[in-house]
Amino acid sequence: MGDGSSAMTMILDGKVHAERMLGEVTAAVEARAARGLRPPCLAVVIVGDDPASHVYVRGKVAACARTGIRSVERRLPADTPQAELDGIIAALNADPLVDGILVQLPLPAGLDSKRALHAIDPAKDVDGLHPVNQGLLLEGLPGLRPCTPSACMNMLRAHGVELKGIRALVLGRSEIVGKPMALMLLEQHATVTIAHSRTRDLPALCREADLLVAAVGRPGMVEGSWIKPGAVVVDVGINRVEDPALGEVIFAADPGKMKTLREKGGVLCGDVRFQEAAAVAGAITPVPGGVGLLTIAGVMANTLQACQAR
Amino acid sequence: MGDGSSAMTMILDGKVHAERMLGEVTAAVEARAARGLRPPCLAVVIVGDDPASHVYVRGKVAACARTGIRSVERRLPADTPQAELDGIIAALNADPLVDGILVQLPLPAGLDSKRALHAIDPAKDVDGLHPVNQGLLLEGLPGLRPCTPSACMNMLRAHGVELKGIRALVLGRSEIVGKPMALMLLEQHATVTIAHSRTRDLPALCREADLLVAAVGRPGMVEGSWIKPGAVVVDVGINRVEDPALGEVIFAADPGKMKTLREKGGVLCGDVRFQEAAAVAGAITPVPGGVGLLTIAGVMANTLQACQAR
Numbered sequence: 001m002g003d004g005s006s007a008m009t010m011i012l013d014g015k016v017h018a019e020r021m022l023g024e025v026t027a028a029v030e031a032r033a034a035r036g037l038r039p040p041c042l043a044v045v046i047v048g049d050d051p052a053s054h055v056y057v058r059g060k061v062a063a064c065a066r067t068g069i070r071s072v073e074r075r076l077p078a079d080t081p082q083a084e085l086d087g088i089i090a091a092l093n094a095d096p097l098v099d100g101i102l103v104q105l106p107l108p109a110g111l112d113s114k115r116a117l118h119a120i121d122p123a124k125d126v127d128g129l130h131p132v133n134q135g136l137l138l139e140g141l142p143g144l145r146p147c148t149p150s151a152c153m154n155m156l157r158a159h160g161v162e163l164k165g166i167r168a169l170v171l172g173r174s175e176i177v178g179k180p181m182a183l184m185l186l187e188q189h190a191t192v193t194i195a196h197s198r199t200r201d202l203p204a205l206c207r208e209a210d211l212l213v214a215a216v217g218r219p220g221m222v223e224g225s226w227i228k229p230g231a232v233v234v235d236v237g238i239n240r241v242e243d244p245a246l247g248e249v250i251f252a253a254d255p256g257k258m259k260t261l262r263e264k265g266g267v268l269c270g271d272v273r274f275q276e277a278a279a280v281a282g283a284i285t286p287v288p289g290g291v292g293l294l295t296i297a298g299v300m301a302n303t304l305q306a307c308q309a310r
Numbered sequence: 311m312g313d314g315s316s317a318m319t320m321i322l323d324g325k326v327h328a329e330r331m332l333g334e335v336t337a338a339v340e341a342r343a344a345r346g347l348r349p350p351c352l353a354v355v356i357v358g359d360d361p362a363s364h365v366y367v368r369g370k371v372a373a374c375a376r377t378g379i380r381s382v383e384r385r386l387p388a389d390t391p392q393a394e395l396d397g398i399i400a401a402l403n404a405d406p407l408v409d410g411i412l413v414q415l416p417l418p419a420g421l422d423s424k425r426a427l428h429a430i431d432p433a434k435d436v437d438g439l440h441p442v443n444q445g446l447l448l449e450g451l452p453g454l455r456p457c458t459p460s461a462c463m464n465m466l467r468a469h470g471v472e473l474k475g476i477r478a479l480v481l482g483r484s485e486i487v488g489k490p491m492a493l494m495l496l497e498q499h500a501t502v503t504i505a506h507s508r509t510r511d512l513p514a515l516c517r518e519a520d521l522l523v524a525a526v527g528r529p530g531m532v533e534g535s536w537i538k539p540g541a542v543v544v545d546v547g548i549n550r551v552e553d554p555a556l557g558e559v560i561f562a563a564d565p566g567k568m569k570t571l572r573e574k575g576g577v578l579c580g581d582v583r584f585q586e587a588a589a590v591a592g593a594i595t596p597v598p599g600g601v602g603l604l605t606i607a608g609v610m611a612n613t614l615q616a617c618q619a620r
Binding site for chain 1: 424440441442443444445446447448449450451453474475477483485489490492493496499501502503504505506508509510515
């Protein structure tokens with residue numbers, strides 16, 4: 001950074017906010033125990049050997065241990081037939097001791113992830129991706145809400161970001177982040193624009209945004225010059241960059257990242273060019289260390305909520 | 311109108327588009343009959359004596375007759391207990407001869423309209439307002455979609471309005487029009503902004519919109535100077551204006567409406583000042599004679615769809 005404006009930039013530390021959320025869940029689980037109630041239980045279903053998926057599942061299981069939530073893992077081989085997956089989900093739906101069910105995505109080729117997600121009992125759908133839960137969100141009614149946008153909202157609230165009347169731009173229109181995030185911001189009275197790959201003159205649109213949420217999965221797509229001075233930037237993208245030529249472009253202001261790329265053959269970065277954006281923004285989440293950690297905390301909060309609601 | 315630009319303005323006639331949609335439903339019902347299949351059946355539940363509600367229900371029943379859809383009316387007194395309404399909905403859900411169920415809103419005080427709407431079998435929810443159907447819409451999956459925005463999209467498609475990459479502004483964030491309309495426009499690759507009562511500098515935001523959908527229920531709120539030249543304007547509001555002082559302001563360019571207000575003590579108008587906007591817009595729906603007629607056609611299309619899906 002190293003210029004005057006950067007001194008004003010607040011780094012929104014995902015670890016701090018995730019710890020706060022996990023601490024709240026832990027306290028609630030302890031309060032249940034004090035009342036003689038069993039701990040919440042999360043069942044995680046993982047199919048196949050995708051290394052990244054196993055990393056995520058380990059993170060979730062560790063967060064369960066940390067908060068006192070009981071976790072059950074169902075590890076299935078990559079060639080598991082759909083009918084068997086359906087049967088396992090049905091059994092978990094019927095199990096009175098299971099409060100939350102999470103099917104780790106992506107599923108191996110040949111398995112229908114929509115079918116799996118729709119088979120989960122909405123009351124146990126801690127990912128918040130079942131149509132019933134998405135519909136309740138659209139209606140502004142209580143339900144299990146998608147973890148990532150829900151945890152981002154929790155962070156914005158804790159950070160005291162005023163959302164009423166602000167211009168918010170959500171970049172990306174997935175049902176996991178973009179669309180539910182837009183609905184949650186709308187619920188808090190932001191004026192919300194949803195932009196995507198077909199959007200024209202995106203830089204100008206971004207420059208109007210008091211809050212920019214980037215969730216497209218394109219490394220370093222959002223340049224520093226696109227950020228409105230003082231804006232809050234939430235970077236949901238987690239991308240691995242290995243190409244030095246791409247690195248030279250998107251890490252022009254970030255010699256540290258470029259060094260890591262050269263030394264390790266790859267580096268994680270968000271959808272936003274962090275150093276460029278941090279020089280302009282009022283607050284920004286880093287990658288890694290930002291929204292990724294919040295998502296796991298969101299799963300724990302949803303598991304507790306599902307348990308309390310039963 | 312009477313100036314140069316108005317010659318270019320296309321009036322999007324709700325009657326024409328509603329007739330086209332009803333004609334398609336009629337043809338499909340006839341095709342069913344030719345294959346020996348029974349006509350679709352719509353059950354309409356109306357509680358109490360609200361005159362406007364009875365007008366709407368008559369319109370729907372007439373559209374059924376027109377298209378060959380069988381209609382069943384359940385007229386209930388205003389003091390009907392919730393349990394009785396629940397029981398009637400449950401019986402209609404269970405009736406294999408009923409394809410669509412519509413509970414006319416608003417319900418009298420003391421009845422919970424959310425509860426009633428959520429009690430309808432999603433497969434028979436021809437209003438498209440059940441959380442399951444809203445969630446399927448959010449996911450971009452097939453389902454029964456809210457009638458008004460769905461019929462507006464049908465009209466825009468029939469009129470050949472290019473939506474890909476355009477800036478669309480949806481004014482209003484109800485679950486009946488605003489939010490589902492935004493999702494449908496997003497699905498067609500528009501860049502969508504949702505604005506509302508808390509939005510700052512609304513006129514400037516409107517002036518950026520290639521498509522403006524007004525659904526707030528505030529008569530004449532959108533002024534002609536807010537419209538981007540050549541924009542498409544869809545006016546979902548149906549408001550009755552009785553106050554001559556308000557009329558003087560919002561009908562300044564519309565002596566005809568002002569005359570009607572004076573002579574009849576009231577006049578219908580949309581959320582947009584029609585004559586002012588028509589002088590600037592490329593295409594615009596009038597009120598009355600616009601979206602209101604489309605909504606009824608949307609109910610018929612949904613009843614057919616619910617019937618075909620069973």
